[in-house]
Amino acid sequence: MEPRLNIITLGVKNLDKAIRFYRDGLGWPMSGASVGDFAIFRLHTGTALALYPRELLANDANLKDEGGFGGVTLAHNVITREEVDSVLSTAVKAGGRLLKKAREAEWGGYSGYFADVDGHPWEVAWNPHFRLEQGNLLLPE
Amino acid sequence: MEPRLNIITLGVKNLDKAIRFYRDGLGWPMSGASVGDFAIFRLHTGTALALYPRELLANDANLKDEGGFGGVTLAHNVITREEVDSVLSTAVKAGGRLLKKAREAEWGGYSGYFADVDGHPWEVAWNPHFRLEQGNLLLPE
Numbered sequence: 001m002e003p004r005l006n007i008i009t010l011g012v013k014n015l016d017k018a019i020r021f022y023r024d025g026l027g028w029p030m031s032g033a034s035v036g037d038f039a040i041f042r043l044h045t046g047t048a049l050a051l052y053p054r055e056l057l058a059n060d061a062n063l064k065d066e067g068g069f070g071g072v073t074l075a076h077n078v079i080t081r082e083e084v085d086s087v088l089s090t091a092v093k094a095g096g097r098l099l100k101k102a103r104e105a106e107w108g109g110y111s112g113y114f115a116d117v118d119g120h121p122w123e124v125a126w127n128p129h130f131r132l133e134q135g136n137l138l139l140p141e
Numbered sequence: 142m143e144p145r146l147n148i149i150t151l152g153v154k155n156l157d158k159a160i161r162f163y164r165d166g167l168g169w170p171m172s173g174a175s176v177g178d179f180a181i182f183r184l185h186t187g188t189a190l191a192l193y194p195r196e197l198l199a200n201d202a203n204l205k206d207e208g209g210f211g212g213v214t215l216a217h218n219v220i221t222r223e224e225v226d227s228v229l230s231t232a233v234k235a236g237g238r239l240l241k242k243a244r245e246a247e248w249g250g251y252s253g254y255f256a257d258v259d260g261h262p263w264e265v266a267w268n269p270h271f272r273l274e275q276g277n278l279l280l281p282e
Contacts (some may be wrong), residue, residue, distance in 0.1 A: 001231050003169040003184045004217055004276045008149060011212030025227045028144040032281040033271070043144045046187025053179065054212045061214050061254045061262045062241040069204045070211015071152030076145055090142050091237045100203040109264045113202050120213065121202045132173070139183050140173040 003048050007040070008074070011054025011063045011065075011116045015039060017095075018051045020126075025094020044135040054118070073113075075123040079132055081110045086122045088112050146188050148181070152195025152206075153259045156180065159192045160235075162258045166235020185276040195259070212253075216264040220273055222251045225251070228265045229253050237263075 012018040019039050022028045028041045031048070039051040058065035078084055082104045091114040092098055099121055102112030111125035131138040153159040160180050163169045172181045172189070180192040199206035222246055225243045232255040233239055240262060243253030252266035272279040 006218040007216035075148035
């Protein structure tokens with residue numbers, strides 16, 4: 001199995017509201033491949049981000065959904081410490097919720113968290129140990 | 142906020158077991174940036190996959206964790222219909238659990254789901270409407 005993650009799909013309660021958050025609030029480019037109750041965004045980092053009604057997503061995966069956190073977080077890395085606060089502020093203005101104010105991290109960086117309009121947690125992190133090139137993390141072998 | 146997803150982190154119960162699943166079972170390349178209770182894999186698709194104890198992950202994001210599905214699924218797209226069954230079979234041999242046997246999908250492709258050793262759901266999909274180039278989905282603007 002090749003090491004690939006092509007799409008991450010976030011279950012949403014109200015698709016229009018979630019689209020407004022990502023497309024209009026954060027300014028992310030929605031792809032023309034979006035259709036019906038499925039929206040998909042092209043990201044600079046390769047893996048696409050999709051939105052789909054949470055109930056249908058659970059059904060599709062044959063899973064029971066009791067709501068809440070599923071043990072998955074998403075991270076958006078930035079190049080400077082200052083960007084962490086400005087990105088968190090953008091997300092909150094777009095309708096997101098601040099989960100954790102940015103603070104010094106024990107691993108030597110600076111990070112905070114916001115939740116999107118459906119509660120999915122995003123970390124916004126400046127990690128001085130990780131280099132970014134054209135938005136992509138450069139990880140050692 | 143730039144359209145980027147740098148890392149997706151999956152909360153795990155037993156880090157060694159999860160590493161064995163992804164590194165040894167699926168054959169994915171673990172990065173030298175892995176340290177302590179944090180493991181990170183370099184994927185062909187840009188976004189990195191990280192593993193971290195689920196309890197610590199919830200604490201880090203300032204979230205309460207009641208277990209279960211969190212409304213997030215991951216998708217691994219393949220180029221041929223036949224690969225769907227073979228990838229599902231690889232994942233099950235590696236210790237994953239079949240959530241949904243591959244079947245014709247209403248959107249015109251063929252797909253099934255497995256759960257990793259911590260229950261995180263992966264869809265394995267052949268979608269004739271989506272082209273893959275060097276493992277990456279080519280989505281229209």
